[in-house]
Amino acid sequence: MTVASSARAQSPAAEAPKPDAGKPDAGKPGAKGLPASLAWKDPNAFIVHSNQTVETKRGHTGSGVITPVGRLFIRNNVNPPPDSIVADRDAWRVEIAGVASPRTLTLAELKRIGLASVATVLQCSGNGRKYMQDALQPGQTIPGTPWTVGAAGCVIWSGVPLKAVVDMLGGPAGGVKFVTGTGGEDLPAGLKPKDVIVERSVPISTLDTVLLAWEMNGEPLPLAHGGPLRMIVPGYSGVNNIKYVKTVALTEAETDAKIQAASYRMHGVGEKAAPTQPAIWEQPVRSWITGPLDGGAAGRTVVTGVAFGGMHAVARVEVSTDGGRSWTDAPLVGPDLGRYAWRHFALALDLPAGRHVLASRATDAAGHVQPEDTAPNGGGYSYNGWRGPAVRIETT
Amino acid sequence: MTVASSARAQSPAAEAPKPDAGKPDAGKPGAKGLPASLAWKDPNAFIVHSNQTVETKRGHTGSGVITPVGRLFIRNNVNPPPDSIVADRDAWRVEIAGVASPRTLTLAELKRIGLASVATVLQCSGNGRKYMQDALQPGQTIPGTPWTVGAAGCVIWSGVPLKAVVDMLGGPAGGVKFVTGTGGEDLPAGLKPKDVIVERSVPISTLDTVLLAWEMNGEPLPLAHGGPLRMIVPGYSGVNNIKYVKTVALTEAETDAKIQAASYRMHGVGEKAAPTQPAIWEQPVRSWITGPLDGGAAGRTVVTGVAFGGMHAVARVEVSTDGGRSWTDAPLVGPDLGRYAWRHFALALDLPAGRHVLASRATDAAGHVQPEDTAPNGGGYSYNGWRGPAVRIETT
Secondary structure (H helix, E strand, O other): OOOEEEEOOOHHHHHOOOOOOOOOOOOOOOOOOOOHHHOOOOOHHHHEEOOOOEEEEEHHHHOOOOOHHHHHHEEEEOOOHHHHHHOOOOHHHEEOOOOOOEEEEEHHHHOOOOOOOEEEEEEOOOOHHHHHHHOOOOOOOOOOOOOOOOEEEEEEEEEHHHHHHHHHOOOOOOOEEEEEEEEEEOOOOOOOOHHHOOOOEEEEEHHHHHEEEEEEOEOOOOOOOOOOOEEEEOOOOOHHOOOOOEEEEOOOOOOOOOOHHHHOOOOOOOOOOOOOOEEEEEEOOOOHHHHHHOOOOEHHHHHHHEEOOEEOOOOEEEEEEOOOOOOOOOOEEEEOOOOOOEEEEEEEEEEEEEEEEEEEEEEEEEEEOOOOOOOOOOOOOOOOOOOOOOOOEEOO | OOOEEEEEOOHHHHHHHOOOOOOOHHHOOOOOOOOHOOOOHHHHEEEEEOOOEEOOOOOOOOOOOOHHHHHHEEOOOOOOOOOOHHHHHHEEEEEOOOOOOOEEEHHHHOOOOEEEEEEEEEEEOOOOHHHHHHOOOOOOOOOOOOOOOOOOEEEEEEEEEHHHHHHHHHOOOOOOOOOEEOOOOOOOOOOHHHHHHOOOEEEHHHOOOOEEEEOOOEEEHHHHHOOEEEOOOOOHHHHOOOOEEEEEEEEOOOOOOHHHOOOOOOOOOOOOOOOOOOEEEEEOOOOEEOOOOOOOOOOEEEEEEEEOOEEEEEEEEEEEEEEOOEEEOOOEEEOOOOOOOEEEEEEEEOOOOOOEEEEEEEOOOOOOOOOOOOOOOOOOOOOOOOOOOEEEEOEE
8 A cells, every 4th residue: 555645745635626715716616527618638637626726636747848738737817718719819919018119919910020939837826835835823824726736837838039029119118127918818897907807017127038929839829728829928937927918018117906916926924915025926946756656566666756947947856765864866857948947857766665755856057956845925825845745655 | 812832743732642552551542531540639730641641731730849749640551559558558568688688578667767758850751752753754653652741740758768678687688789679560460470560670879869658748658659658769760660669679680571671771763672772760851841831911921940850950941932042041949859859940031022932951960961852762761852842832
């Protein structure tokens, strides 16, 4: 008998879905099956938190660098627009503002400006929140989906560099400090638009890397992942990558939309979010084990996992089989898809019979090392400890 | 009105399917739809030559480096084994011979030896045969499927390096000069096994790069592409990448199976194949245009395509819009997945109204330049000219 679980959660049941109550995107609380809109995905690959909140099971991202779209997580703040917006993809319109010659362009027009591809880790800002929720003191709460490691994948995006579009429209207007993207969701009736609109600002420094993407992994971008057009901000957490993007504006100030001003901020547990707090933008260095998740027979085993540096390449990964008492460097395997992609690692070793706690610890090219743990914050954002996602197994 | 076609074939109809008569794999000649076994693939992405011979339409490989499995070509020399062989993938057995300690290993056992990934161009040896067939003199024939550019894709494979398996089994036996893989097809009754078995030998120098792969693009390898286990020889043409591999032997001599001895050899048109002729192994440098395939409006356009060097990285790609009279260097775009992968290129330029012949010409890191054309050979193998796949468009 073997046990696969996080080092804190003692059984797989502890990773079972919880309702995501109180969110505009909450579907059937506790639903176990994929919603109809995601029926095209691999039904065995997911933990379903809600209709719009679907986590890839650990070990289901594959070993080939790129996460198959059919196994990639889903997280929406607002329900997606209707299918009709992908019926004629090339007709999709995006307004480009904050440039010398503002203009609305169709996707067909964007395709005639330029083409680039970039591989990025797409990760929900709250991936790993469960490890913070598990560490709270009595009376404390962190709202939000209890993601473990599966709100993340590595994707190749193809589209046009925003910089090429801005250059064609005469360059940035004076004084701009942010790139502000607005999603094309239909906003729920009865709510103030600014309270629900998906509109995010990121620093203007990203202008050199932002992509307006129409393909994911070589296929037309599915509606569920933001098709026909998504604004990709390499290295930045998921919420900054605006789905069905309808406006891209270079702006002097951050948007005052609630999702920017009063959400996705770094603040203490129990405190309110405020625009003065750091925004959830760049992702920190992180890694986790993807196998083995079951103990099986003692003997030679390959310990595998993924590691990424957010804004920086991965420089080193270490693996521990004794819960962090000792560490061994693990070889990176497979092609290197660039600084924003993840790397797989694989360490062949002999595991004697008994209990083992498998953990991984990554270091990025700028020297950032994954900490043992990440102190809980009010939103449960940016967890990057190595302790939380450690895996307990027993070999016989 | 615009016209998209090869520079030789004056209309799209010239690229329509032809029967693949006389081959053991021939399905319904002239069938237009995907066979039931491939119903999971994108029905709009293919030219169906036969039930086991399916070509990706030009421009349907996507722009994201990796070809989606649902759009990847199919070519089988013998009908695939039954679905039952992928019901319990880990139970698949492969015999490893020609080593100090020969042994049969299950896929589950292979997974505990090591893990690596490699991106390779998977390409039928006869990709581009149509351009040779079109250039024949009266009375000459080249048998085989009239592939244009679509018997190729770029795939990430994950599995165990053959070298790690061989090392674990005590290293190569003395005197070995080849790696010989045998496919697990059920052989048709009434034929001599050696006449139909898919068994290929490649030089022992490949021992450092061969992968025994169980994943394609991060997903369990589909039966149609050789699952549960395929022997991948990076840089070598498709036939050398043995599907459902059941034996991998390090051997002193090349196999005398017909597919090695009397097929896939470089010989003159009308001559018989013989073991003394060069085997079809390493792929030459090649590229082709993927867009635009329709003319549309004159003005700014992005000319795109793919380029690969076979055994070498791509060093340079040039694009012509005037059928090869003048050339402009085209930027490579997207992540570099290593020497065996293809690169996308994208050149933004202004196309005035009128007729244009778009061509691309690649140079590999060893200095090999794509020739204008490739002289026909008896098997229609290894076409790599830039003239054949050139695209004629008219802008207005």
